[in-house]
Amino acid sequence: MSLTFLEAGLLGLVLVCGLTTALLKDVLSAIIAFAAYSLGMAMLWVVLRAPDVALTEAAIGAGVMSLLLLLTIARTVRPSHKAFTESIRLRTAGVVGAFVLVLGTTIPSLPAIGSPRASVIDYRVTEYYLANAYAQTEVKNAVTAVLAAYRGFDTLGEATVVFAAGIAVLVVLRKEGFT
Amino acid sequence: MSAVTDLLLTRYNYLAVVVLSGIGMYMMIENHNLVKKVIGMNVFQTGIFLFFITMAYVDGAGPAILESGGGGGPYVSPLPHVLILTAIVVGVSLTAVALALIVRIYAEYGTLDEEVLREVIHE
Incomplete structure (x- = not known):
């Protein structure tokens, strides 16, 4: 595009x-x-x-x-603060600049945006989901079908992470701790 | 068209991904306020989200809402969208825990500045 x-x-x-x-x-x-x-x-x-x-x-x-x-x-x-903006430290900026440059060298080898032959699009997993999601799950939204049906265990793992995070927040913010 | 212009016109989102990762990384290293470090982590994350969603995009495709009879399309790939939906929620959980720790650190040491905190701990 x-x-x-x-x-x-x-x-x-x-x-x-x-x-x-x-x-x-x-x-x-x-x-x-x-x-x-x-x-x-x-x-x-x-x-x-x-x-x-x-x-x-x-x-x-x-x-x-x-x-x-x-x-x-x-x-x-x-x-x-008296200052309105952060002062920029050249050493950190240099390190981050090097990181950006190294990452940037990978850009030319990526497929052009929107190319139908890009590896994600032209791959059998994507094709399988798009071809079979409605027939197998009767959900029109393919994203929902993949989220809840094909990758339901991922979503269960996500729920586990949210639950664990909730408990962690409660434990950390509790003043006395568990005694 | 020169190579650089071509790159800019066909892979612009990936350039944004790289720049956003750089901004996020700079914030995590350089900003002294712990809350701003957490914001930097989120900027880095969103940069990676942009990479995934751009990968899923196809020219002229619609969102992955399927026709009941089959056919239709082209559609964008639903799989990266699912991964990013999960990643956004996990990212918020991570931020919540980090912010809770920050509240606790402030209650204990009375500062959120990295340098001051280091001095207070060494005393």
Whole structure:
């Protein structure tokens, strides 16, 4: 697919919000910038035809995550700074730059975006799901069919992780601990 | 068309993936506030999500809502979407635990700044 204005704008929004999040010194401002970043991501998922991911991102990424972060600074502290932005340390920037360059060298070997012959698309697992999901599960949404039926154990594992995280949060925040 | 322009026009999302990973990594290393480190981890994660969802995309395809009689299409690949749905929820669980630990650290040491925390612990 060629780069459309809509997608270029959304990518720009996401990158600018990400950079703003990194550079703002004030934690509350960074959280707000991060919420905008998540919202941009949710819109990008819609453009990339992933409505399920977009809904989850908007509800969890922009909603629950911002709420958790805000609750954290409400219970702890929002340090006040004289400086508006973070000062950039060249050594770290160099390390991250090297990391980005090394990752960037892999880009030319990736398939072009939207190519029907890309390995993920032109692969028998994808083809099997798309051809058989409705006949076997009677669920029209292939994502739901894969999530709940074909990869149900993955989803069970995910539920286990959420449960374990809930218990961990309770244990950590309990003042006396288990006695 | 030169190679670089071609790269920019056909693989732009992957460039964004790389840049977002870089931003997330920088935040995790360099920002002194623990809450901002956690935000950085989330930026890194979303960068990887973008990689997966871009991989699933096909030109002119619709979302993977199937026709009841079979046929139709082309559709985007549903499998990466499922993996990312799981990853988003796991990421939130991870963030919740990290933030709970941060609240506990503040209750114990009275600071969220990495450098100050290191000094307080060494005393």
